[in-house]
Amino acid sequence: MAGFEGDMASRHRRYDGRLRNAVSRQDQALARNLATPEARRLYEMGGEVSRSLHAKKGFLRLNVSPGGVLWAKTRLEHDVLDLLVDHFHRRFPGRHIAIESGGRTLTASPGGGFREHRLGVMDAVRLLDGSAQPGAEDSAGVRRLWEEYYDSQEIKSRVNHALMRRMMPARHMDPDAYESRKASGSGRISDWL
């Protein structure tokens, strides 16, 4: 996707080009093997961005408009909206995709056209959908299917809410997500021991 390439650390919300400059001036044998604090920090920043993108690819739930547009509104920690939209465009090449984060909405259309809008995602979906009330086709029904399925996967002898919260940090999850409620619902002291 031309124009959307770049290494991951530069997308970090706290990225500072001076860090990269400092690393580029270091002995490259040390830098490439992370044997300096600056190289380690740059590497970690790239890792944080990659992990947050990866988490969103898994945890972001899509709605389906009556016209078949796949859309979502989310909050991203780092500058990865283009990569996220690209991921779903590759996955669903025949569909319009629209994702909003931080006041920006990025859309992808069948055939590969990407466009940034200064609109909310609902307005963008209305444009793509051609319908007055885009909404979400049976999102509640699909969510209910998911909750039944998710509950069915529990094995009581393996419950470990502390591990669950570590694997699924709240900042990556939709606060309305069913799993978020499950993860936060346990106040058992045994989780912390």
Add this chain to the structure above:
Amino acid sequence: MSLLEKVRLLGGAGRWDVCASSASPRRAYGADRIGDAARGGICHSFTEGGRCVSLFKTLMANACSLDCAYCQNSVHCRRKTAAYEPRELADVFMHLYLGNYVEGLFLSSAVAGDADSSTERMLEAVRILRQEMRFQGYVHLKVLPGADRSLVKEAGTYADRLSINIEAPSKGRLDELTSTKDYGSDILRRQEWIRRLPLPAGQTTQMVVGAAGESDEEVLDAAEWEYGSMGLRRVYYSVFTPIDDTPLAGRRRVPLEREHRLYCVDFMMRKYGIGLDEFKPVMEGGNLPAGDPKVNLARASGRRPTDVNCASYEELIRVPGVGPLSARRIMDLRARGQSVRSRSQLASIGVAVMRADPFIKVDGHSQASLAAYGG
């Protein structure tokens, strides 16, 4: 029965298959397709036990004619039964996939009558997904014990991965658990058929650990054989949990720590190239002792602290806290004329220094801790 109840019943019946991998190198083509497979796999949620939920993992039907003593679906158990129609399953799955709730499909079935008719229903669901709905995402299909070779071959044309569970490390152990599955003809023979298929994500298997009294040594010997002779990508281990109404309901649950130790050793066999024979001298009665297997191995070796600036790669990766990536960075540093000067530098490279400390020497200094003396 409502669809929601079916989803819960058949999803719950399939939850004991622990494989959650959704990674496949297969590329998807076509502008009119739905889905693709991620090379690295993607988790879409985690259970309350911390297990990744990436796939819609379900049985096609849960009424089984087999008598596996550990299984909630076996012919022994009183339970509500349900079955999907192939199109019904495909529809449920596609709704979840479009909503980005799951990464792919993991489909198995109880053997309702005979393996071939159960397999045909599974294949019909996947055929609808692949051909009608043009789904090109990840599919993992279970091969049922006794299924005909032609059906196994057909399954291989739809799936990224196939698997059949060996459940036990040997025929003798499996015979203690079931009278309706033959280790050789029903299971190993099918593994051999699967091995010959060009599957993007290969073949895996699973063992129930502790249901028939097998030792860790037996389990790991079987795993080593599966990796070497059957070319498996992964062996999964699931500790025995007693289930109501099964013949083994009164048995004690096997601790989760045993499963964790087996996975540790399995990982070191596959990724570190540490042979199983190195672990056998530290086993007690054929079982891995309590604690981290790598730490136990390091302690038992009696080696002097490893000098990180002189050790070989093989010596480095045997140090607790040092993995293949950190070991390669240390070797690369040295190859480029540098050396590791401090523990903080080791930490920067990626070594878990607190774990490694009792076993290493940096710049001529070693720092033993109570742990080094078995404390």
